[in-house]
Amino acid sequence: MSRNDVEYKIGRSYDVTAINEISVSMRGFSFTCIYGQHVNGYYLAIPNWEWSCELAVLTDVLWNSESIEKMFGKVYDEDEKEWIPRFGEYTEPMSVALARAIKEDYLMQEEQ
Numbered sequence: 001m002s003r004n005d006v007e008y009k010i011g012r013s014y015d016v017t018a019i020n021e022i023s024v025s026m027r028g029f030s031f032t033c034i035y036g037q038h039v040n041g042y043y044l045a046i047p048n049w050e051w052s053c054e055l056a057v058l059t060d061v062l063w064n065s066e067s068i069e070k071m072f073g074k075v076y077d078e079d080e081k082e083w084i085p086r087f088g089e090y091t092e093p094m095s096v097a098l099a100r101a102i103k104e105d106y107l108m109q110e111e112q
Contacts, residue, residue, distance in 0.1 A: 014039040024101045027090055035102055050089040061099045069095035
C-alpha cells in the first residue's frame with residue numbers, strides 16, 4: 001500500500017442545521033463568519049482566515065468569546081522575541097465583539 005492509499009471508514013453522516021453567514025468588520029479587518037449547529041453543539045468557521053472553533057449556545061457571549069480568542073491565536077513578535085496575541089491589546093475586545101455579533105444575528109434570525 002502506498003502512502004496515498006490510506007484506508008478510512010465513514011462512521012456516520014449527520015445533518016448540519018441552522019447555518020448562518022454574516023460579514024463582520026472591525027478595526028480594519030473583515031471576517032466572513034459561518035456559524036451553525038452540528039451533532040455535538042455549535043461551531044464558527046471563518047474561511048477567509050482559515051479558522052474554526054467550537055461554540056456554546058449562541059447566546060453565551062462569555063464562553064464563545066473565550067473560544068474565539070483562542071481561535072485567533074498568537075503570533076511571534078521578532079522584536080520582543082515572544083508570542084503575543086494576534087491582534088495585540090484588541091484581541092479580547094474583538095473576540096467579545098464577534099461573539100456579540102453572532103448572538104445578535106442569531107436572535108434576529110429567531111425573531112423571523
